[in-house]
Amino acid sequence: MFLPARRWRLPYLALLTVVGLLLSASALEAYRLSGGTRPWEPFLWEFSSIAVIGLLVLAVHALVGRLAGRPWPQQLAAHAVALPLFSLLHIAGMFGIRLLVYGLAGVEYHPDALPTLLVFEGGKDAVSYLSFCLISRGVWMAQAANARAQELDRARRELAEARLARLADQVQPHFLFNTLNLISSVMYEDVARADRLLCDLAQLLRQTLAAQQRAEHSVADELALVQPFLALMQARFGPERLVVQIDADDAARACRLPALLLLAPVENAVKHDVARHRGRVTVAVSARREGDELVLTVRNQGEGPAPEPLPPDPDGGLGLRNLRERLQARYGTAARVDFGPEGRGMALHLVMPCGC
Known part of the structure:
Protein backbone atom coordinates (compact mmCIF):
# COMPACT_ATOMS: atom_id res chain seq x y z
CA MET A 1 0.00 0.00 0.00
CA ALA A 160 -10.84 26.01 -26.74
CA GLU A 161 -12.84 23.13 -28.21
CA ALA A 162 -16.07 24.89 -27.26
CA ARG A 163 -14.86 28.06 -28.92
CA LEU A 164 -13.85 26.06 -31.96
CA ALA A 165 -17.35 24.63 -32.16
CA ARG A 166 -18.79 28.11 -31.78
CA LEU A 167 -16.57 29.37 -34.58
CA ALA A 168 -17.71 26.48 -36.74
CA ASP A 169 -21.22 27.80 -36.25
CA GLN A 170 -20.23 30.86 -38.28
CA VAL A 171 -22.05 29.03 -41.08
CA GLN A 172 -25.24 30.30 -39.49
CA PRO A 173 -28.77 29.17 -40.33
CA HIS A 174 -29.67 32.52 -41.90
CA PHE A 175 -26.68 32.22 -44.23
CA LEU A 176 -27.77 28.71 -45.17
CA PHE A 177 -31.34 29.87 -45.79
CA ASN A 178 -30.17 32.83 -47.88
CA THR A 179 -27.99 30.53 -49.96
CA LEU A 180 -30.80 28.03 -50.50
CA ASN A 181 -33.14 30.88 -51.50
CA LEU A 182 -30.51 32.12 -53.94
CA ILE A 183 -30.20 28.65 -55.45
CA SER A 184 -33.98 28.35 -55.66
CA SER A 185 -34.25 31.68 -57.47
CA VAL A 186 -31.79 30.72 -60.22
CA MET A 187 -32.34 27.01 -60.63
CA TYR A 188 -34.97 27.48 -63.36
CA GLU A 189 -33.08 30.29 -65.11
CA ASP A 190 -29.48 29.08 -64.87
CA VAL A 191 -29.19 25.40 -63.97
CA ALA A 192 -25.41 25.39 -64.30
CA ARG A 193 -25.10 28.27 -61.85
CA ALA A 194 -27.46 26.60 -59.41
CA ASP A 195 -25.43 23.42 -59.66
CA ARG A 196 -22.20 25.32 -58.91
CA LEU A 197 -23.82 26.98 -55.90
CA LEU A 198 -24.99 23.62 -54.56
CA CYS A 199 -21.51 22.18 -55.01
CA ASP A 200 -19.93 25.15 -53.21
CA LEU A 201 -22.43 24.89 -50.37
CA ALA A 202 -21.89 21.14 -50.02
CA GLN A 203 -18.12 21.63 -50.02
CA LEU A 204 -18.35 24.35 -47.38
CA LEU A 205 -20.54 22.26 -45.09
CA ARG A 206 -18.38 19.18 -45.59
CA GLN A 207 -15.16 21.09 -44.90
CA THR A 208 -16.67 22.76 -41.83
CA LEU A 209 -17.83 19.47 -40.34
CA ALA A 210 -14.42 17.91 -41.01
CA ALA A 211 -12.62 20.87 -39.42
CA GLN A 212 -14.71 20.48 -36.26
CA GLN A 213 -13.11 17.04 -35.74
CA ARG A 214 -9.52 18.28 -35.55
CA ALA A 215 -7.73 20.95 -33.58
CA GLU A 216 -5.48 22.13 -36.40
CA HIS A 217 -4.81 21.65 -40.08
CA SER A 218 -2.75 23.19 -42.88
CA VAL A 219 -3.20 26.64 -44.37
CA ALA A 220 -4.14 24.88 -47.61
CA ASP A 221 -7.00 23.13 -45.77
CA GLU A 222 -8.11 26.42 -44.24
CA LEU A 223 -8.15 28.14 -47.62
CA ALA A 224 -10.10 25.21 -49.04
CA LEU A 225 -12.73 26.09 -46.45
CA VAL A 226 -12.63 29.85 -47.08
CA GLN A 227 -12.83 29.62 -50.89
CA PRO A 228 -16.30 28.02 -51.16
CA PHE A 229 -17.60 30.46 -48.54
CA LEU A 230 -16.39 33.43 -50.58
CA ALA A 231 -17.67 31.83 -53.78
CA LEU A 232 -21.14 31.64 -52.27
CA MET A 233 -20.90 35.21 -51.02
CA GLN A 234 -19.80 36.35 -54.46
CA ALA A 235 -22.77 34.55 -55.98
CA ARG A 236 -25.06 36.19 -53.47
CA PHE A 237 -23.85 39.77 -53.96
CA GLY A 238 -22.63 39.45 -57.52
CA PRO A 239 -19.10 39.83 -58.93
CA GLU A 240 -19.76 43.51 -59.56
CA ARG A 241 -20.06 44.11 -55.81
CA LEU A 242 -17.67 41.52 -54.33
CA VAL A 243 -14.21 40.83 -55.70
CA VAL A 244 -12.31 37.94 -54.11
CA GLN A 245 -8.52 37.64 -54.05
CA ILE A 246 -6.67 34.73 -52.42
CA ASP A 247 -2.88 34.64 -52.51
CA ALA A 248 -0.75 32.09 -50.63
CA ASP A 249 2.72 30.81 -51.42
CA ASP A 250 3.58 27.12 -51.23
CA ALA A 251 5.66 27.52 -48.05
CA ALA A 252 2.73 29.18 -46.28
CA ARG A 253 0.24 26.58 -47.49
CA ALA A 254 2.28 23.85 -45.76
CA CYS A 255 2.17 25.61 -42.38
CA ARG A 256 -0.33 24.44 -39.77
CA LEU A 257 -2.72 26.60 -37.82
CA PRO A 258 -5.81 26.16 -35.60
CA ALA A 259 -8.75 24.91 -37.64
CA LEU A 260 -11.42 27.45 -38.66
CA LEU A 261 -9.16 30.37 -37.77
CA LEU A 262 -9.89 32.45 -40.87
CA LEU A 263 -13.57 31.75 -41.39
CA ALA A 264 -14.78 34.25 -38.76
CA PRO A 265 -12.57 37.16 -39.98
CA VAL A 266 -13.54 36.54 -43.60
CA GLU A 267 -17.21 36.30 -42.66
CA ASN A 268 -16.87 39.56 -40.73
CA ALA A 269 -15.27 41.25 -43.73
CA VAL A 270 -18.29 40.31 -45.83
CA LYS A 271 -20.95 40.99 -43.23
CA HIS A 272 -19.58 44.29 -41.94
CA ASP A 273 -18.45 45.79 -45.24
CA VAL A 274 -19.72 44.15 -48.40
CA ALA A 275 -23.27 43.76 -47.09
CA ARG A 276 -23.28 47.42 -46.00
CA HIS A 277 -21.31 48.98 -48.86
CA ARG A 278 -23.04 50.46 -51.88
CA GLY A 279 -20.06 50.10 -54.20
CA ARG A 280 -17.65 47.33 -55.09
CA VAL A 281 -15.62 45.79 -52.28
CA THR A 282 -12.50 43.67 -52.61
CA VAL A 283 -11.91 41.01 -49.96
CA ALA A 284 -8.32 39.76 -50.10
CA VAL A 285 -6.84 36.87 -48.11
CA SER A 286 -3.08 36.36 -48.21
CA ALA A 287 -0.68 33.96 -46.53
CA ARG A 288 3.09 34.00 -46.60
CA ARG A 289 5.90 32.48 -44.62
CA GLU A 290 8.62 34.70 -43.18
CA GLY A 291 11.32 32.58 -41.59
CA ASP A 292 9.67 30.51 -38.89
CA GLU A 293 6.56 32.67 -38.83
CA LEU A 294 3.29 32.50 -40.73
CA VAL A 295 1.75 35.84 -41.69
CA LEU A 296 -1.96 35.89 -42.56
CA THR A 297 -3.82 38.98 -43.76
CA VAL A 298 -7.52 39.60 -44.39
CA ARG A 299 -8.27 42.92 -46.10
CA ASN A 300 -11.40 44.57 -47.40
CA GLN A 301 -11.21 47.67 -49.56
CA GLY A 302 -14.33 49.46 -50.77
CA GLU A 303 -15.11 51.78 -53.65
CA GLY A 304 -17.82 54.36 -53.95
CA PRO A 305 -19.75 55.89 -51.05
CA ALA A 306 -18.57 54.70 -47.67
CA PRO A 307 -21.05 52.76 -45.52
CA GLU A 308 -22.44 54.12 -42.32
CA PRO A 309 -19.89 53.64 -39.53
CA LEU A 310 -20.45 50.89 -37.01
CA PRO A 311 -20.23 51.54 -33.26
CA PRO A 312 -16.54 51.53 -32.28
CA ASP A 313 -15.17 48.22 -31.07
CA PRO A 314 -11.39 48.19 -30.51
CA ASP A 315 -11.37 44.38 -30.37
CA GLY A 316 -13.06 44.01 -33.75
CA GLY A 317 -16.11 42.17 -32.45
CA LEU A 318 -16.77 38.89 -30.69
CA GLY A 319 -15.29 36.80 -33.49
CA LEU A 320 -11.94 38.57 -33.32
CA ARG A 321 -11.91 38.47 -29.52
CA ASN A 322 -12.34 34.72 -29.75
CA LEU A 323 -9.58 34.61 -32.35
CA ARG A 324 -7.21 36.51 -30.06
CA GLU A 325 -7.99 34.21 -27.15
CA ARG A 326 -7.46 31.09 -29.28
CA LEU A 327 -4.08 32.31 -30.47
CA GLN A 328 -3.11 33.38 -26.95
CA ALA A 329 -4.00 29.94 -25.57
CA ARG A 330 -2.23 28.13 -28.43
CA TYR A 331 0.93 30.23 -28.93
CA GLY A 332 1.13 32.69 -26.02
CA THR A 333 3.22 35.75 -26.80
CA ALA A 334 4.56 34.12 -29.98
CA ALA A 335 1.37 35.17 -31.82
CA ARG A 336 0.33 38.72 -32.68
CA VAL A 337 -2.97 40.15 -33.89
CA ASP A 338 -3.30 43.63 -35.45
CA PHE A 339 -6.66 44.95 -36.57
CA GLY A 340 -7.54 48.40 -37.80
CA PRO A 341 -8.36 50.71 -40.72
CA GLU A 342 -6.26 50.53 -43.85
CA GLY A 343 -7.00 52.75 -46.85
CA ARG A 344 -10.74 52.69 -47.49
CA GLY A 345 -11.29 49.52 -45.55
CA MET A 346 -10.05 47.38 -42.70
CA ALA A 347 -7.18 44.95 -42.39
CA LEU A 348 -6.47 42.07 -40.02
CA HIS A 349 -2.88 40.86 -39.68
CA LEU A 350 -2.09 37.59 -37.90
CA VAL A 351 1.45 36.47 -37.09
CA MET A 352 2.10 33.07 -35.51
CA PRO A 353 4.69 30.27 -35.51
CA CYS A 354 4.65 28.18 -38.67
CA GLY A 355 4.14 24.62 -37.45
CA CYS A 356 4.68 22.05 -40.19
Whole structure:
Protein backbone atom coordinates (compact mmCIF):
# COMPACT_ATOMS: atom_id res chain seq x y z
CA MET A 1 0.00 0.00 0.00
CA PHE A 2 2.89 2.33 0.73
CA LEU A 3 4.98 1.43 -2.32
CA PRO A 4 5.71 4.38 -4.63
CA ALA A 5 4.49 4.38 -8.21
CA ARG A 6 6.30 1.90 -10.42
CA ARG A 7 8.26 4.55 -12.28
CA TRP A 8 9.63 5.91 -8.97
CA ARG A 9 10.71 2.61 -7.39
CA LEU A 10 14.11 2.31 -9.01
CA PRO A 11 15.02 5.98 -8.45
CA TYR A 12 13.91 5.66 -4.82
CA LEU A 13 16.02 2.53 -4.28
CA ALA A 14 18.94 4.25 -6.00
CA LEU A 15 18.58 7.24 -3.68
CA LEU A 16 18.56 5.03 -0.58
CA THR A 17 21.61 3.17 -1.87
CA VAL A 18 23.56 6.38 -2.51
CA VAL A 19 22.66 7.76 0.92
CA GLY A 20 23.65 4.45 2.55
CA LEU A 21 27.00 4.40 0.73
CA LEU A 22 27.80 7.99 1.69
CA LEU A 23 26.98 7.39 5.35
CA SER A 24 28.88 4.09 5.32
CA ALA A 25 31.98 5.71 3.82
CA SER A 26 31.94 8.37 6.53
CA ALA A 27 31.39 5.78 9.28
CA LEU A 28 34.12 3.52 7.86
CA GLU A 29 36.73 6.21 8.29
CA ALA A 30 35.77 6.78 11.93
CA TYR A 31 35.61 3.00 12.43
CA ARG A 32 39.19 2.53 11.20
CA LEU A 33 40.50 5.35 13.33
CA SER A 34 38.94 3.71 16.38
CA GLY A 35 40.74 0.44 15.61
CA GLY A 36 37.92 -1.55 14.02
CA THR A 37 38.96 -4.74 12.22
CA ARG A 38 35.80 -5.70 10.32
CA PRO A 39 35.23 -3.15 7.52
CA TRP A 40 31.78 -4.53 6.76
CA GLU A 41 30.39 -3.43 10.11
CA PRO A 42 29.92 0.28 9.27
CA PHE A 43 28.04 -0.77 6.11
CA LEU A 44 25.80 -3.06 8.15
CA TRP A 45 25.08 -0.34 10.69
CA GLU A 46 24.19 2.30 8.14
CA PHE A 47 22.32 0.12 5.65
CA SER A 48 20.28 -1.55 8.41
CA SER A 49 19.10 1.91 9.44
CA ILE A 50 18.56 3.13 5.87
CA ALA A 51 16.57 0.02 4.90
CA VAL A 52 14.12 0.42 7.78
CA ILE A 53 13.93 4.18 7.38
CA GLY A 54 13.24 3.74 3.66
CA LEU A 55 10.13 1.67 4.41
CA LEU A 56 8.97 3.89 7.25
CA VAL A 57 9.29 7.03 5.14
CA LEU A 58 6.73 5.63 2.71
CA ALA A 59 4.31 5.11 5.58
CA VAL A 60 4.96 8.65 6.85
CA HIS A 61 4.35 10.01 3.37
CA ALA A 62 1.03 8.17 3.16
CA LEU A 63 0.05 9.42 6.63
CA VAL A 64 0.82 13.05 5.75
CA GLY A 65 -1.27 12.68 2.61
CA ARG A 66 -4.23 11.28 4.56
CA LEU A 67 -4.01 14.06 7.13
CA ALA A 68 -3.88 16.84 4.53
CA GLY A 69 -6.84 19.17 4.86
CA ARG A 70 -7.82 17.98 8.33
CA PRO A 71 -7.87 20.37 11.32
CA TRP A 72 -4.49 20.98 12.93
CA PRO A 73 -5.47 19.46 16.28
CA GLN A 74 -6.26 16.17 14.55
CA GLN A 75 -3.00 16.28 12.63
CA LEU A 76 -0.96 16.98 15.78
CA ALA A 77 -2.70 14.16 17.64
CA ALA A 78 -1.98 11.72 14.83
CA HIS A 79 1.68 12.72 14.67
CA ALA A 80 1.97 12.46 18.45
CA VAL A 81 1.02 8.79 18.12
CA ALA A 82 2.97 8.15 14.93
CA LEU A 83 6.30 9.60 16.15
CA PRO A 84 6.99 7.11 18.97
CA LEU A 85 5.70 4.28 16.80
CA PHE A 86 8.09 5.40 14.05
CA SER A 87 11.01 5.37 16.50
CA LEU A 88 10.12 1.97 18.00
CA LEU A 89 9.78 0.36 14.56
CA HIS A 90 13.04 1.91 13.44
CA ILE A 91 14.93 0.66 16.46
CA ALA A 92 13.36 -2.80 16.35
CA GLY A 93 13.91 -3.24 12.63
CA MET A 94 17.42 -1.82 12.59
CA PHE A 95 18.75 -3.88 15.50
CA GLY A 96 16.82 -6.95 14.37
CA ILE A 97 18.72 -6.86 11.05
CA ARG A 98 22.02 -6.32 12.82
CA LEU A 99 21.49 -9.18 15.27
CA LEU A 100 20.54 -11.47 12.40
CA VAL A 101 23.61 -10.62 10.32
CA TYR A 102 25.97 -10.84 13.28
CA GLY A 103 24.45 -14.19 14.20
CA LEU A 104 24.97 -15.51 10.67
CA ALA A 105 28.53 -14.21 10.67
CA GLY A 106 29.25 -15.85 14.05
CA VAL A 107 30.25 -12.52 15.59
CA GLU A 108 29.07 -11.39 19.00
CA TYR A 109 27.10 -8.16 19.04
CA HIS A 110 26.20 -6.29 22.19
CA PRO A 111 24.05 -3.20 21.58
CA ASP A 112 23.52 -0.60 24.27
CA ALA A 113 20.86 -1.09 26.90
CA LEU A 114 17.29 -0.48 25.76
CA PRO A 115 16.77 2.77 27.76
CA THR A 116 19.94 4.19 26.24
CA LEU A 117 18.86 3.17 22.75
CA LEU A 118 15.45 4.72 23.22
CA VAL A 119 16.91 8.03 24.33
CA PHE A 120 19.77 8.15 21.81
CA GLU A 121 17.92 6.81 18.77
CA GLY A 122 14.62 8.42 19.80
CA GLY A 123 16.15 11.90 19.67
CA LYS A 124 17.52 11.30 16.18
CA ASP A 125 14.26 9.73 15.07
CA ALA A 126 12.28 12.75 16.25
CA VAL A 127 14.43 15.04 14.07
CA SER A 128 14.21 12.61 11.15
CA TYR A 129 10.43 12.24 11.51
CA LEU A 130 9.90 16.00 11.53
CA SER A 131 12.13 16.39 8.47
CA PHE A 132 10.33 13.64 6.59
CA CYS A 133 6.95 15.17 7.43
CA LEU A 134 8.03 18.56 6.09
CA ILE A 135 9.48 17.02 2.91
CA SER A 136 6.40 14.89 2.43
CA ARG A 137 4.15 17.89 2.92
CA GLY A 138 6.08 19.70 0.21
CA VAL A 139 5.78 16.72 -2.13
CA TRP A 140 2.02 16.47 -1.59
CA MET A 141 1.63 20.20 -2.17
CA ALA A 142 3.66 19.96 -5.38
CA GLN A 143 1.56 17.02 -6.57
CA ALA A 144 -1.64 18.92 -5.76
CA ALA A 145 -0.36 21.96 -7.63
CA ASN A 146 0.54 19.78 -10.61
CA ALA A 147 -2.91 18.17 -10.53
CA ARG A 148 -4.54 21.61 -10.45
CA ALA A 149 -2.37 22.72 -13.37
CA GLN A 150 -3.39 19.64 -15.36
CA GLU A 151 -7.04 20.25 -14.53
CA LEU A 152 -6.69 23.87 -15.58
CA ASP A 153 -5.01 22.81 -18.81
CA ARG A 154 -7.82 20.31 -19.45
CA ALA A 155 -10.41 23.03 -18.79
CA ARG A 156 -8.59 25.34 -21.17
CA ARG A 157 -8.55 22.66 -23.87
CA GLU A 158 -12.26 22.05 -23.38
CA LEU A 159 -12.90 25.79 -23.56
CA ALA A 160 -10.84 26.01 -26.74
CA GLU A 161 -12.84 23.13 -28.21
CA ALA A 162 -16.07 24.89 -27.26
CA ARG A 163 -14.86 28.06 -28.92
CA LEU A 164 -13.85 26.06 -31.96
CA ALA A 165 -17.35 24.63 -32.16
CA ARG A 166 -18.79 28.11 -31.78
CA LEU A 167 -16.57 29.37 -34.58
CA ALA A 168 -17.71 26.48 -36.74
CA ASP A 169 -21.22 27.80 -36.25
CA GLN A 170 -20.23 30.86 -38.28
CA VAL A 171 -22.05 29.03 -41.08
CA GLN A 172 -25.24 30.30 -39.49
CA PRO A 173 -28.77 29.17 -40.33
CA HIS A 174 -29.67 32.52 -41.90
CA PHE A 175 -26.68 32.22 -44.23
CA LEU A 176 -27.77 28.71 -45.17
CA PHE A 177 -31.34 29.87 -45.79
CA ASN A 178 -30.17 32.83 -47.88
CA THR A 179 -27.99 30.53 -49.96
CA LEU A 180 -30.80 28.03 -50.50
CA ASN A 181 -33.14 30.88 -51.50
CA LEU A 182 -30.51 32.12 -53.94
CA ILE A 183 -30.20 28.65 -55.45
CA SER A 184 -33.98 28.35 -55.66
CA SER A 185 -34.25 31.68 -57.47
CA VAL A 186 -31.79 30.72 -60.22
CA MET A 187 -32.34 27.01 -60.63
CA TYR A 188 -34.97 27.48 -63.36
CA GLU A 189 -33.08 30.29 -65.11
CA ASP A 190 -29.48 29.08 -64.87
CA VAL A 191 -29.19 25.40 -63.97
CA ALA A 192 -25.41 25.39 -64.30
CA ARG A 193 -25.10 28.27 -61.85
CA ALA A 194 -27.46 26.60 -59.41
CA ASP A 195 -25.43 23.42 -59.66
CA ARG A 196 -22.20 25.32 -58.91
CA LEU A 197 -23.82 26.98 -55.90
CA LEU A 198 -24.99 23.62 -54.56
CA CYS A 199 -21.51 22.18 -55.01
CA ASP A 200 -19.93 25.15 -53.21
CA LEU A 201 -22.43 24.89 -50.37
CA ALA A 202 -21.89 21.14 -50.02
CA GLN A 203 -18.12 21.63 -50.02
CA LEU A 204 -18.35 24.35 -47.38
CA LEU A 205 -20.54 22.26 -45.09
CA ARG A 206 -18.38 19.18 -45.59
CA GLN A 207 -15.16 21.09 -44.90
CA THR A 208 -16.67 22.76 -41.83
CA LEU A 209 -17.83 19.47 -40.34
CA ALA A 210 -14.42 17.91 -41.01
CA ALA A 211 -12.62 20.87 -39.42
CA GLN A 212 -14.71 20.48 -36.26
CA GLN A 213 -13.11 17.04 -35.74
CA ARG A 214 -9.52 18.28 -35.55
CA ALA A 215 -7.73 20.95 -33.58
CA GLU A 216 -5.48 22.13 -36.40
CA HIS A 217 -4.81 21.65 -40.08
CA SER A 218 -2.75 23.19 -42.88
CA VAL A 219 -3.20 26.64 -44.37
CA ALA A 220 -4.14 24.88 -47.61
CA ASP A 221 -7.00 23.13 -45.77
CA GLU A 222 -8.11 26.42 -44.24
CA LEU A 223 -8.15 28.14 -47.62
CA ALA A 224 -10.10 25.21 -49.04
CA LEU A 225 -12.73 26.09 -46.45
CA VAL A 226 -12.63 29.85 -47.08
CA GLN A 227 -12.83 29.62 -50.89
CA PRO A 228 -16.30 28.02 -51.16
CA PHE A 229 -17.60 30.46 -48.54
CA LEU A 230 -16.39 33.43 -50.58
CA ALA A 231 -17.67 31.83 -53.78
CA LEU A 232 -21.14 31.64 -52.27
CA MET A 233 -20.90 35.21 -51.02
CA GLN A 234 -19.80 36.35 -54.46
CA ALA A 235 -22.77 34.55 -55.98
CA ARG A 236 -25.06 36.19 -53.47
CA PHE A 237 -23.85 39.77 -53.96
CA GLY A 238 -22.63 39.45 -57.52
CA PRO A 239 -19.10 39.83 -58.93
CA GLU A 240 -19.76 43.51 -59.56
CA ARG A 241 -20.06 44.11 -55.81
CA LEU A 242 -17.67 41.52 -54.33
CA VAL A 243 -14.21 40.83 -55.70
CA VAL A 244 -12.31 37.94 -54.11
CA GLN A 245 -8.52 37.64 -54.05
CA ILE A 246 -6.67 34.73 -52.42
CA ASP A 247 -2.88 34.64 -52.51
CA ALA A 248 -0.75 32.09 -50.63
CA ASP A 249 2.72 30.81 -51.42
CA ASP A 250 3.58 27.12 -51.23
CA ALA A 251 5.66 27.52 -48.05
CA ALA A 252 2.73 29.18 -46.28
CA ARG A 253 0.24 26.58 -47.49
CA ALA A 254 2.28 23.85 -45.76
CA CYS A 255 2.17 25.61 -42.38
CA ARG A 256 -0.33 24.44 -39.77
CA LEU A 257 -2.72 26.60 -37.82
CA PRO A 258 -5.81 26.16 -35.60
CA ALA A 259 -8.75 24.91 -37.64
CA LEU A 260 -11.42 27.45 -38.66
CA LEU A 261 -9.16 30.37 -37.77
CA LEU A 262 -9.89 32.45 -40.87
CA LEU A 263 -13.57 31.75 -41.39
CA ALA A 264 -14.78 34.25 -38.76
CA PRO A 265 -12.57 37.16 -39.98
CA VAL A 266 -13.54 36.54 -43.60
CA GLU A 267 -17.21 36.30 -42.66
CA ASN A 268 -16.87 39.56 -40.73
CA ALA A 269 -15.27 41.25 -43.73
CA VAL A 270 -18.29 40.31 -45.83
CA LYS A 271 -20.95 40.99 -43.23
CA HIS A 272 -19.58 44.29 -41.94
CA ASP A 273 -18.45 45.79 -45.24
CA VAL A 274 -19.72 44.15 -48.40
CA ALA A 275 -23.27 43.76 -47.09
CA ARG A 276 -23.28 47.42 -46.00
CA HIS A 277 -21.31 48.98 -48.86
CA ARG A 278 -23.04 50.46 -51.88
CA GLY A 279 -20.06 50.10 -54.20
CA ARG A 280 -17.65 47.33 -55.09
CA VAL A 281 -15.62 45.79 -52.28
CA THR A 282 -12.50 43.67 -52.61
CA VAL A 283 -11.91 41.01 -49.96
CA ALA A 284 -8.32 39.76 -50.10
CA VAL A 285 -6.84 36.87 -48.11
CA SER A 286 -3.08 36.36 -48.21
CA ALA A 287 -0.68 33.96 -46.53
CA ARG A 288 3.09 34.00 -46.60
CA ARG A 289 5.90 32.48 -44.62
CA GLU A 290 8.62 34.70 -43.18
CA GLY A 291 11.32 32.58 -41.59
CA ASP A 292 9.67 30.51 -38.89
CA GLU A 293 6.56 32.67 -38.83
CA LEU A 294 3.29 32.50 -40.73
CA VAL A 295 1.75 35.84 -41.69
CA LEU A 296 -1.96 35.89 -42.56
CA THR A 297 -3.82 38.98 -43.76
CA VAL A 298 -7.52 39.60 -44.39
CA ARG A 299 -8.27 42.92 -46.10
CA ASN A 300 -11.40 44.57 -47.40
CA GLN A 301 -11.21 47.67 -49.56
CA GLY A 302 -14.33 49.46 -50.77
CA GLU A 303 -15.11 51.78 -53.65
CA GLY A 304 -17.82 54.36 -53.95
CA PRO A 305 -19.75 55.89 -51.05
CA ALA A 306 -18.57 54.70 -47.67
CA PRO A 307 -21.05 52.76 -45.52
CA GLU A 308 -22.44 54.12 -42.32
CA PRO A 309 -19.89 53.64 -39.53
CA LEU A 310 -20.45 50.89 -37.01
CA PRO A 311 -20.23 51.54 -33.26
CA PRO A 312 -16.54 51.53 -32.28
CA ASP A 313 -15.17 48.22 -31.07
CA PRO A 314 -11.39 48.19 -30.51
CA ASP A 315 -11.37 44.38 -30.37
CA GLY A 316 -13.06 44.01 -33.75
CA GLY A 317 -16.11 42.17 -32.45
CA LEU A 318 -16.77 38.89 -30.69
CA GLY A 319 -15.29 36.80 -33.49
CA LEU A 320 -11.94 38.57 -33.32
CA ARG A 321 -11.91 38.47 -29.52
CA ASN A 322 -12.34 34.72 -29.75
CA LEU A 323 -9.58 34.61 -32.35
CA ARG A 324 -7.21 36.51 -30.06
CA GLU A 325 -7.99 34.21 -27.15
CA ARG A 326 -7.46 31.09 -29.28
CA LEU A 327 -4.08 32.31 -30.47
CA GLN A 328 -3.11 33.38 -26.95
CA ALA A 329 -4.00 29.94 -25.57
CA ARG A 330 -2.23 28.13 -28.43
CA TYR A 331 0.93 30.23 -28.93
CA GLY A 332 1.13 32.69 -26.02
CA THR A 333 3.22 35.75 -26.80
CA ALA A 334 4.56 34.12 -29.98
CA ALA A 335 1.37 35.17 -31.82
CA ARG A 336 0.33 38.72 -32.68
CA VAL A 337 -2.97 40.15 -33.89
CA ASP A 338 -3.30 43.63 -35.45
CA PHE A 339 -6.66 44.95 -36.57
CA GLY A 340 -7.54 48.40 -37.80
CA PRO A 341 -8.36 50.71 -40.72
CA GLU A 342 -6.26 50.53 -43.85
CA GLY A 343 -7.00 52.75 -46.85
CA ARG A 344 -10.74 52.69 -47.49
CA GLY A 345 -11.29 49.52 -45.55
CA MET A 346 -10.05 47.38 -42.70
CA ALA A 347 -7.18 44.95 -42.39
CA LEU A 348 -6.47 42.07 -40.02
CA HIS A 349 -2.88 40.86 -39.68
CA LEU A 350 -2.09 37.59 -37.90
CA VAL A 351 1.45 36.47 -37.09
CA MET A 352 2.10 33.07 -35.51
CA PRO A 353 4.69 30.27 -35.51
CA CYS A 354 4.65 28.18 -38.67
CA GLY A 355 4.14 24.62 -37.45
CA CYS A 356 4.68 22.05 -40.19
